[in-house]
Every structure is written in structure tokens, then in C-alpha cells.
Amino acid sequence: MEKFTLGVIGAGTMGNGIAQLGAQKGMKVILWDMNEELVSKGFDRISATLSKLVKREKITDAQKEEMLSNIKTTSKLEDLQNVSVVIEAIVENLEVKQDVFRQLDNILAPEAIIATNTSSLSITSIAEATGRQERVAGMHFFNPAPVMKLVEVVRGYKTSDETVSTLMDLAKQMGKEAIEVKKDTPGFIVNRVMLPQFIEAIRLVEEGVASPEDVDKAVKLGLNYPMGPFELQDFAGVDIGLHVMEYFHDEYKSERYAPPMALKRLIRAGRLGRKTGAGWYDYEK
């Protein structure tokens, strides 16, 4: 199988994880961000992560150097003109993503595919910014991208079968299990299943049925999940959970996705999860 030459747009958390993964699998990767400082920060983070793998004897120093040599960094979108697949992982904002997709559409070869790692925006709306809607799709990785096994390949309204199959193939080359999400739908599969669980867990606490600790314990021991819903919200950012609920609530116009008051109260108090030292739980000792 021919190796893909991969373009990765955005050198933040997800972008550098995806670029690292591609490089680890022997792909040539071009990593872009808005300026040299941001993109070299992303590259340095990849180098630091690979150094940890060397320390833990998962890879050798020579392998690390080879992986790093697979990655080129740039702040010029034009440098991506020869890549066959681009994965975009920039800020979660429709206008910003559309703007970058519009520019990429002008720069890339007509047969190149542009995938977005968006976790909630409509693939069809992002694709509309281009003249190649059949070659735009979602490619949703999970954090941390080099570790988490799943990739959701998401169809926009006009995404072609060929695009889906190329991206499924790419995910496989990256060592992932890929599933096809056949319709552009809020939250795709994983977040669609997860969000009502968060809401229900919060409602149990609001109703005084159980404490967050006991809900987490129940879910971990009773459902065999590695983390409970409160631990997971704190890990991912409580504010992100609210943002996704508001989005679902607005899209479906359904009270089943109405954000619980206890969640809003927490956020108003600045308790956003582990990143602020407190969320549903306290972390600062």
C-alpha cells in the first residue's frame, strides 16, 4: 500500500498528536500553524513525547530521530500543495475552519482530500466553503490521538464513497480502528452516546439520589467503564461539556439535552475541571 503524504493543519493538542502518529507510522507529514512560533512549539511537544517513549524503551533514539525527520513544519499553507490528504485540527469555530478550507481548496491538487477533526461542527457546513464537497469528510480522533484506538470517519452530505474508503484506509495505516458515521449528525456516535450519560449523572446528583463519587463508582464497577462521568467531565473540561450540551440543545430543540443547573453553577464559580484545579472534584491539595 502506498504511504500517504499527510498535511496537518493546527499544531495544538490534537494536531501535534495526529502529526506524531503519522510520523511514527512512517508517513511524510507537513505540520502547519499560523506562525513559526506556534508550529515549532507543536514540533517540540512531539519531540518531548517521543523522548519519553525512548526513556520507557518503547522506541530507540534512532527511531525517534527518524520519526522526527518525517515531519516538516511550516506556517505557509502553500507548502501543502503536494499532499494527498489534509487533516485539519484548528480551533472549533465554523467561520475560521471555512476560511482555511477555502484557502486549501485553492492550493491543493483537485484530487486531494480535506478532512476535519471537528468534534461538533457540521461536516456539510465546513465542506460548503470548498468546490470539492465530495472530497471533504470528518476524521474524528480522540485525545490523546497517538493512544486512543478509535477514529470516526464522518460523511458530509456530499462526501463520496471513495473519500470514505481512503480515509478508512488512512486510519488503518495509522493503526486505528475506524468506523463510518453515515450521516452528519451532532456529536457523531461517541459524543452522542456520552452526552446523555453526563446529563443523567448530573441529574442523579441534583435529585439527591447519590453523590458524584458514588455515581462514578457505580458506573466504573457496574458498567466496567475506566472513568466515571464526573471524572471524565473534569478530565475533558466541564465547560466543554456545557458547550456541547448547548449545541445539542439548540440543534435538536429538545429538553433532553437541556444543560443541568448544577453544571452551570459550577462553571460560573470558575470550576472548569482539572485544568483549573477544581471541577466536580477538588484537585489542589
Ligand code: NAI
Ligand atoms: P488547541 O487549542 O490545542 O489547538 C488549536 C489550534 O488552532 C492551535 O494550534 C491554534 O494555533 C490554531 N488556531 C487558532 N486560531 C486559529 C485561526 N484563526 N486560524 C488558524 N488556526 C488557528 O485545540 P485542540 O484541542 O487541538 O482542538 C482542535 C480541533 O480538534 C477542534 O476542532 C476540536 O473540536 C477537535 N477535537 C478536540 C479534542 C480534544 O480532546 N482536545 C478531541 C477531538 C477533536
